[in-house]
Amino acid sequence: MGKVRLGLIGMGMIGKLHAETMSKMKDLEFVAASDVEAKHQKTAEELRTKFYQSYEEMISKEKLDGVVVAVPNELHLPVGSACAKKGLHLLMEKPIAADLESADRLIQAAKENKVHLMVGHHRRHNPLIEELRNIVRGGKIGKLVGVTVLWALYKPKDYFQGPFTWRAAIGGGPIRINLIHEIDNIRYICGDVTRLYAEVSNEARQFPVEDTVSISLRLAGGAVANIFLTDTAPGNIGYEANTGENLFFYHSPETCYYYFGTEGMITFPQMKKFFYRDPGKAGWQFPLCEEGIKIDREDPYTRQIRNFCGVIQGSETPKIDGVDARKTLEVTLAIQKSGETGQPVVF
Amino acid sequence: MGKVRLGLIGLGLMGTPHARTLIKVPECDLVAASDVDEKQKAVTEELGIKFYRRYEEMIEKENLQGVILAVPNHLHVSIGIACAQQGLHLFVEKPIAQSVSEADRLIEAAKKNKVRILVGHQRRFSSLVEKAREIVAGGELGRLVGVTVTWALLKPGPYFEGPLSWRKDKGGGPILINLIHEIDNLRYICGEIDQVFALTSNKVRNFHVEDTASIALRFKNGALGTIFLSDCAPSLTSWEGTTGENPLLYHDFGNCYNFFGTDGSLLFPQMKRLYYSDPAKAGWNYPITEQGYKMVREDPYIKEFSHFCRVVSGKEESRTSGEDGRRTLEVTLAIQRSGETGQPIVL
Ligand SMILES: NC(=O)c1ccc[n+]([C@@H]2O[C@H](COP(=O)([O-])OP(=O)(O)OC[C@H]3O[C@@H](n4cnc5c(N)ncnc54)[C@H](O)[C@@H]3O)[C@@H](O)[C@H]2O)c1
Ligand SMILES: NC(=O)c1ccc[n+]([C@@H]2O[C@H](COP(=O)([O-])OP(=O)(O)OC[C@H]3O[C@@H](n4cnc5c(N)ncnc54)[C@H](O)[C@@H]3O)[C@@H](O)[C@H]2O)c1
Numbered sequence: 001m002g003k004v005r006l007g008l009i010g011m012g013m014i015g016k017l018h019a020e021t022m023s024k025m026k027d028l029e030f031v032a033a034s035d036v037e038a039k040h041q042k043t044a045e046e047l048r049t050k051f052y053q054s055y056e057e058m059i060s061k062e063k064l065d066g067v068v069v070a071v072p073n074e075l076h077l078p079v080g081s082a083c084a085k086k087g088l089h090l091l092m093e094k095p096i097a098a099d100l101e102s103a104d105r106l107i108q109a110a111k112e113n114k115v116h117l118m119v120g121h122h123r124r125h126n127p128l129i130e131e132l133r134n135i136v137r138g139g140k141i142g143k144l145v146g147v148t149v150l151w152a153l154y155k156p157k158d159y160f161q162g163p164f165t166w167r168a169a170i171g172g173g174p175i176r177i178n179l180i181h182e183i184d185n186i187r188y189i190c191g192d193v194t195r196l197y198a199e200v201s202n203e204a205r206q207f208p209v210e211d212t213v214s215i216s217l218r219l220a221g222g223a224v225a226n227i228f229l230t231d232t233a234p235g236n237i238g239y240e241a242n243t244g245e246n247l248f249f250y251h252s253p254e255t256c257y258y259y260f261g262t263e264g265m266i267t268f269p270q271m272k273k274f275f276y277r278d279p280g281k282a283g284w285q286f287p288l289c290e291e292g293i294k295i296d297r298e299d300p301y302t303r304q305i306r307n308f309c310g311v312i313q314g315s316e317t318p319k320i321d322g323v324d325a326r327k328t329l330e331v332t333l334a335i336q337k338s339g340e341t342g343q344p345v346v347f
Numbered sequence: 348m349g350k351v352r353l354g355l356i357g358l359g360l361m362g363t364p365h366a367r368t369l370i371k372v373p374e375c376d377l378v379a380a381s382d383v384d385e386k387q388k389a390v391t392e393e394l395g396i397k398f399y400r401r402y403e404e405m406i407e408k409e410n411l412q413g414v415i416l417a418v419p420n421h422l423h424v425s426i427g428i429a430c431a432q433q434g435l436h437l438f439v440e441k442p443i444a445q446s447v448s449e450a451d452r453l454i455e456a457a458k459k460n461k462v463r464i465l466v467g468h469q470r471r472f473s474s475l476v477e478k479a480r481e482i483v484a485g486g487e488l489g490r491l492v493g494v495t496v497t498w499a500l501l502k503p504g505p506y507f508e509g510p511l512s513w514r515k516d517k518g519g520g521p522i523l524i525n526l527i528h529e530i531d532n533l534r535y536i537c538g539e540i541d542q543v544f545a546l547t548s549n550k551v552r553n554f555h556v557e558d559t560a561s562i563a564l565r566f567k568n569g570a571l572g573t574i575f576l577s578d579c580a581p582s583l584t585s586w587e588g589t590t591g592e593n594p595l596l597y598h599d600f601g602n603c604y605n606f607f608g609t610d611g612s613l614l615f616p617q618m619k620r621l622y623y624s625d626p627a628k629a630g631w632n633y634p635i636t637e638q639g640y641k642m643v644r645e646d647p648y649i650k651e652f653s654h655f656c657r658v659v660s661g662k663e664e665s666r667t668s669g670e671d672g673r674r675t676l677e678v679t680l681a682i683q684r685s686g687e688t689g690q691p692i693v694l
Pocket of ligand 2: 357360362382383384416417419420422440441467468
């Protein structure tokens with residue numbers, strides 16, 4: 001089989017990043033890109049790929065193996081289904097779709113047309129997250145006791161202005177946009193969520209959408225987790241700021257996750273393990289040993305496209321398929337619901 | 348005016364160090380101490396104070412102004428009422444009582460006999476807590492949006508053994524013994540808590556009592572909170588592991604609390620305040636300014652007992668009144684109940 005031939009639909013904020021990533025990868029052919037906005041033609045030219053204003057035209061004219069779909073959420077289902085019908089494998093940006101019903105229909109469309117459906121929860125492709133998963137699942141900190149996740153980054157004023165006023169409306173807030181990544185990370189690293197409760201507030205910004213959320217989760221293995229998230233407090237703790245994965249965000253060397261096990265604790269993204277070496281001297285009055293875990297960093301977006309190519313060629317399975325991504329969406333939406341009803345949600 | 352004449356009741360784990368502290372406090376005149384256990388006489392001889400096996404005899408004979416109660420929890424109310432009836436002001440170790448209605452009885456008796464209560468939540472006298480309160484309540488962080496608390500550590504095996512095996516049973520665990528301090532701190536620094544939810548687990552130690560909990564809180568002022576609590580996780584991310592205020596326990600230099608407000612956040616106990624100095628450059632993509640506070644560390648117990656003397660002599664209002672200690676107990680008990688019922692509790 002020759003090089004995998006890929007197309008891109010949607011060249012906005014994240015689409016552009018995919019375009020740049022694909023144009024740099026030698027083991028694939030970035031055949032064409034499409035956006036309803038003609039201004040994106042320039043980017044296509046710079047990256048030496050063909051440009052279409054109509055994605056329908058692109059997928060019928062070009063011989064493609066798969067497409068990366070990075071259009072707004074409400075269009076995931078129609079665009080994804082149209083591509084599936086053409087027999088194209090799908091890498092859908094997250095969330096899989098705007099709601100659970102659309103997600104089911106998209107999963108069905110992929111199944112009927114025998115195409116792979118992969119979802120762009122790119123953090124799963126970050127070597128730091130993979131290693132954390134191996135540590136937790138491999139029992140390297142014993143039995144998992146609990147997890148704390150902190151995400152407190154300040155979204156600037158212009159984030160909500162001009163064409164982005166939808167971000168102040170219900171559905172445009174940190175639960176659906178940011179928290180979904182945290183939920184997917186927890187699910188990927190620890191396993192499924194069995195019960196949750198959320199307190200949700202919009203009192204600081206007074207927008208219809210939430211700005212602050214406090215969550216308690218129970219996980220399948222019996223561990224519990226906390227998430228605190230706010231986009232309205234000047235702070236420097238949060239995955240984007242701490243991992244340096246995307247340098248748009250100001251980089252701060254703080255810890256955003258603590259993973260607690262019976263045999264040790266991991267701080268993320270420092271990837272330091274803290275533990276008692278001598279069981280005879282284990283307890284709050286004794287010093288803890290500290291050990292660094294060495295990990296080679298690699299760009300998760302590149303690894304994500306590489307996984308997609310592998311999936312198309314039949315040599316790899318998707319890091320996250322449609323059913324898995326639907327579950328992440330389900331848990332995320334349940335947080336919103338718990339906040340509205342004031343009741344816990346059981347899965 | 349002379350020194351305040353005080354007696355101490357209960358010379359156990361807490362009472363003995365209290366006796367040693369009290370004789371160092373200039374305003375205090377520790378006249379006598381009492382314990383049903385004759386063995387405890389030794390320390391009174393060493394300190395040159397009188398010893399009584401029967402506290403009733405002590406409070407009758409010694410013409411005291413106030414007493415320090417460091418007896419087991421179930422005796423706080425009965426002994427407290429007996430002392431109040433003698434007109435003695437009360438320092439009651441935490442928790443004020445074992446139930447809210449018992450606390451009410453003690454508060455009522457104090458009122459009737461015109462004596463004042465100070466409940467022994469010594470962290471309110473920590474200079475770190477005083478500073479955090481000044482920063483948060485003083486509005487330096489703007490409007491408070493949330494707070495996160497992590498209390499994760501490993502209690503060593505012997506903590507649960509022999510005469511201490513009651514710690515394996517209901518009420519002997521980290522919620523009633525340890526969390527109550529965190530709750531009191533939060534109430535003191537951030538304001539009243541009016542809604543709680545908890546997921547608890549005993550899956551690691553398999554004792555009757557919980558070993559881990561994930562808690563979501565709502566404050567009256569609209570702020571949200573999360574607490575992660577575990578006594579079976581090797582970690583230093585706890586009050587004890589970061590502040591160094593318990594000399595018997597090991598500590599290092601992390602943070603156990605984060606306070607988030609609309610104008611900045613505070614990492615505690617590192618006492619780092621983060622904020623944007625230029626409003627035009629405020630947001631997750633801009634560098635954030637970090638400010639430290641110079642802290643003078645003082646012994647909170649000495650401050651607490653000096654304060655008690657001034658409360659006895661009517662010079663200061665009790666920093667932790669009976670009502671205050673009662674509310675801290677009420678919130679803590681509600682968290683325990685929520686853990687049992689799986690439902691949120693509105694206070
Ligand atoms: N994985 C991540 O971290 C991440 C980050 C940001 C966005 N996303 C997801 O990516 C998707 C896009 O988000 P964004 O922030 O890039 O939005 P965006 O608004 O910047 O970009 C969307 C683009 O799609 C184009 N478009 C709309 N309809 C089209 C159509 N029919 N055919 C072709 N192009 C069309 C728009 O013109 C626009 O350029 C969303 O689903 C979002 O949730 C994921
Ligand atoms: N503020 C804190 O951080 C903190 C820490 C530990 C304990 N405490 C509190 O201090 C109190 C005592 O706890 P402890 O750990 O010292 O317990 P302990 O069992 O070590 O000591 C209690 C002492 O009271 C004595 N006693 C019992 N009945 C008596 C009576 N009728 N008259 C006189 N003495 C009597 C016992 O003989 C014993 O010496 C408890 O309320 C506990 O919650 C507070």
